[in-house]
Amino acid sequence: MNVSSEFISIGGNRNPAAADWDEGGLQLLAFGADNCIALWDPQDEDLHGVQANLNGHTKAVNAVKFFTTELPDVSVLISGAADNNIRIWRGRRDDRPKFECVKIISEHTSPITGIATLPGTDVFATGASDGKVKIWKLVHNADFSTIDVELTQSITLSPKYFPLNLALASLDESSTVLAVAGTRSTIQLFISHETQFNLAATLTGHEGWIRALAFTRETSNADSDLLLASASQDKYIRLWRINRGDQLPVASTALSDPALGVLGKSLSNKAHWIVSAAAKHSVTFEALLLGHEDWIYQASWRHRDGKLQLLSTSEDNSLAIWESDPSSGVWVCITRLGEISAQKGSTSATGSAGGLWIGLWSPNGNSLVALGRTGSWRKWTYSAAEDMWAQQVAITGHVREVKGVCWSRDGSYLLTTGSDQTTRLYSEWKREGSTASWHEFSRPQIHGYDLNCIDAVTNSQFISGADEKLLRVFDEPKGVAGMLNKLCDIQASTSANLPDAANIPVLGLSNKAIQAIGDDEPVENGAEDEREAVDPSTVIRKSALDFNHPPFEDHLARHLLWPETEKLYGHGYEISAVAVNRDGTLVATACRASSIDHAVIRLYDTKEWLEVKPPLKAHSLTVTSLQFSQDDKYLLSVGRDRQWVVWERSTEPSMYTLKFANPKGHTRMILSATWTPLEQPTFITAGRDKSVRLWQIEDNDVQLKATVTASAAVTAAACNSKLFNNKIMFAFGTENGDISIGSAPVDALNKADVAIIQSELSSAKTINQIAWRPREVGGQQQIAVASDDTSLRIFNIENPAL
Incomplete structure (x- = not known):
């Protein structure tokens, strides 16, 4: 089965030493992203974003440095992490850059904090929080096909x-x-x-x-x-x-x-x-x-156009370029980029992006990149004709575990949510004369609690659950709908009475709707006291929502929230699972629980957003996954109490009653469940007992049809909603980051074929959720995968189940 990587979104680690841009070799930018090292080519005109992830470190990557090879097709990368190890990677030019780990050094006894190299020599130095600096010599042949290291000195x-x-x-x-x-x-x-x-x-x-x-x-x-x-x-x-x-x-x-x-x-x-x-x-x-108003994190030199310039980045959200005045010798700031700190706020939702941690020059000195608190990169390129630095499209990503992922109902865009308290919307930028590329187009929710689960209600509405015991419903604003229509060719389905945009009031958690005003219109204070200043975050100009490119981080963090239309109360603990039925009329939710009273499933209708009583009682511990069958006749729930339960719709369309239950569905807790598209109701469960099981309802009973074993605890499973060549297609992910694609003939479910996606494409940590795209793209199927390594990945699966 041919599986390829379509898109990787991952946020950078907030450590000034955790990124480097190779001036020779493959000219890639490498940055620490949780336990991985992400490779990105900011000079790629097709804007493909992160090209590969290097897995191997077991804790956060703190320091990344390229070793100068002076060869056009070979890069050598040195990385150090909180697992006390230094790894040396060799990269060669291929369709995609191919890096392999050639050496692991375990001399330090504490997390690595810094790495320095000296171009033109084989010397490099590493520092760690054991208070030691070690000096090394890289021993290699001319083409770097063999690489070894010698420790020459340890300085306490x-x-x-x-x-x-x-x-x-x-x-x-x-x-x-x-x-x-x-x-x-x-x-x-x-x-x-x-x-x-x-x-x-x-x-x-x-x-x-x-x-x-x-x-x-x-x-x-x-x-x-x-x-x-x-x-x-x-x-x-x-x-x-x-x-x-x-x-x-x-x-x-x-x-x-x-x-x-x-x-x-x-x-x-x-x-x-x-x-x-x-x-x-x-x-x-x-x-x-x-000139800087806060801590300074980075300083790096560059000889540009015969002048010596110094780049610095700071916690004050700015990036400065300094130059010595030729007449007086006084060093002055000639360019300042970033954000003006007049709009500083306590969170990124009210204005502060929390500083720029890393600043790097491009190999030719005509571009700059900087990494901010939200894990997003910003890029500026110098235009000689206009003598100014212009901001360009860069890459973004979650900085904590990605917990939930779902496609819109028609598969036109993707929503993710996670422990960094944000919900993000990704889609494809379709432009003439160039291949489509994936980008973050909106950040509908910036929250004060970790977000756990998400599902689409309609093409312009979604529901998310967080650690705050309640669920929130969001509607797409006109500004975002217009941008997605223009850049991604997504037809707007929003009604005319929706607001243009949304904002979060100071000290609030609920996104409030706001209207955009023309650039020339005065700001009205309404009935407020005229002496009261207008809160700048309650006003948005129409020009701020007019984009001809994917939005930059400044816009994502400030202008592209979705207004919140409903809150759903009822649960007593953190929300653990949410599912919307196929026709979008009913929502099922569950929360973390250690008793039968809290381990209930609550149903809400989406018309009035009222709870359908009574709640469904069967589980005794947290319900981990919920899904409605294709025809909405059944609701499947699984939990930490090792049991799966099938609820059947009764005469009233929104009422469900207990139909089947198996208290010993698996020998360990069940973590995920999904329905197959078969006419004979069939579902899949996956659990910590390292197995995936296929069950079929027949003759008023449920039969175990097949068991697929995995190498580790299975934490996520999903089934495609269509049949291919009379086979079902399913995918599952494990605790150690492996992703497998399986297929089974309709008439012989026990003869399942399973292929594991190659390790260099897989995640470094637990897979949390997998979602199949509801529509084909160029004859390929696509799955979106959310993982604890802070990444969102989209894979192309060719010729499925043929």
């Missing part, structure tokens, strides 16, 4: 601190300099003598933890002075000059700059002398860069 930092960042540079022809800093306000410089590094100087001046270090030569001339930039949580960047010779360099005029006022007195220009085997060098303070 004294006084002990966590090395959050490291930087390496060639000091002169005989020596290398290593800068180390982290959870102290000082920078330690080590100089190599032959293969061993010794502490040579400690630079003081910062007043907070130091988050970034970067070396560069002042000009492209190899004999020019070495500059070190250090960025700190004290909101300042300091530049240090390392000058060769016995004479001190000319003091920077910036130190006596009257604009610095009192601050100038605290800028000591004490020289530190360091000696290598070849020469003596002085280290002096060069400049203080002021």
Whole structure:
């Protein structure tokens, strides 16, 4: 069975060291995403997003660094994670970049915090929260077909601190300099003598933890002075000059700059002398860069158009490019990108995106990318004609476990929800002259509780359940419907009386409907006191909802919420499952429970949104999965009490009564259940006992027709709603991230064929839900998979069950 990856959405880890853009080799950007490393090509004009995920680490990836190979078709990537391991990956150019792990290093005894490489040499350094920095040599042949490592030195930092960042540079022809800093306000410089590094100087001046270090030569001339930039949580960047010779360099005029006022007195220009085997060098303070209003996470150099520029990112939501003024030598911010912090709010729903954690230059220096708190990347490209940086489409993704996934009723878009308290809508951007690409088009819900489950009621309405004991119903606003129609060719089915957009009131959890106003119209305060200022989040201009490309993170976090139309009460604990029947008239829900009183299934009609009493009682523990049969005649429920129950619709269309129950359906808890499209009612259950079972209702009884065994606990199962070549198609996922596709002939269900999707395409953690797309795409079936590794994946399945 031919299975290929169509789309991967995954959010980046909030760690300034957890991303790097390869300047040579395959020119990919690698970033830590939970336990995985995601590979993305921001220069890809077809905008295919994340191309592959590298699985292997067992805890969050903290540091990622490319090793310069100087070969066009080979990349070497070094990654470090909270599992204390360093992994070395070799990548080669293929249809999709193919990376394999060639070496695992387990020398550190605590989580890895930073990695530094030195282009042109085989040396790299790693730091960990055991307070140690280790120096390594990469041993390889010319084409990197064999790779090994040698540990050349282990430095114990004294006084002990966590090395959050490291930087390496060639000091002169005989020596290398290593800068180390982290959870102290000082920078330690080590100089190599032959293969061993010794502490040579400690630079003081910062007043907070130091988050970034970067070396560069002042000009492209190899004999020019070495500059070190250090960025700190004290909101300042300091530049240090390392000058060769016995004479001190000319003091920077910036130190006596009257604009610095009192601050100038605290800028000591004490020289530190360091000696290598070849020469003596002085280290002096060069400049203080002021302008950020919050912690600074990143600093990186680039020679662009003959000028030396420094890129910095900060918790204040901005990204700055600094340049030295040619006449005065004072460093000034020439470009600031990101968000203006006037609209700071407590959550991303009211304006604050929570800072930019990572900032990287593209290999050619004409693009920038930055990663924010919401796990989304932003990208800007420089336009020489307009002399400005223009924002471009980048990638987004969940930053915590993705718990629920469902397609719209017609399969035109996809909804996901998860523990990062957001619901996201994905669809395909269809544009002329280019292949379609998947993007996030709306963030209907930004919440204060972890979200657990979701289902579509109609093509423009969905229901979600969270840890807050109630369910919420959302309707598609006109602004989103218009954008999906224009960019994705999805026909709007919304009625005319729907609002244009929605917002979350300050301190609220319910999305309120708001109307968009024209760009020239004045903002009316209505009957409010005229002296009261208008809350800017209650007003949206029509131009803010007019897109000719998928929305950027700023719009997703602020303008593309869906208004909430109903709340459903009744449950006493966190919502665990929700299902809407096939004709969209009835919703079944369940909550976490440890007693028969709470393990009930509640039904609500979707016309008046009233509960249909009485609730359905049969389970004694949490109901984990609910699904209505194709004709709505039956409702299937399974739970942690190891039993499955089939409820039958009675004379009243919305009433269901207990028809069949099996208290020992599996030997361990049942975690998922799904109906097949067979005329003879047949359903599938999956459980922690590593089995998937097919049951059929015949002659007023339920028979076990087949059992498919899996390699681990089965946590999700789904069946396609159509038959293929007289076979049923089903998919199931396990606790360790494996996904299997199975098919079984209608007349011999016990002869099921099962194929496991290859491991490089699968998830790194538990599969939470699988959903088949209700329609074919180009003769292929598609499944969407939600996983604990924070990823949403869409797979193409060719020639199913033929």
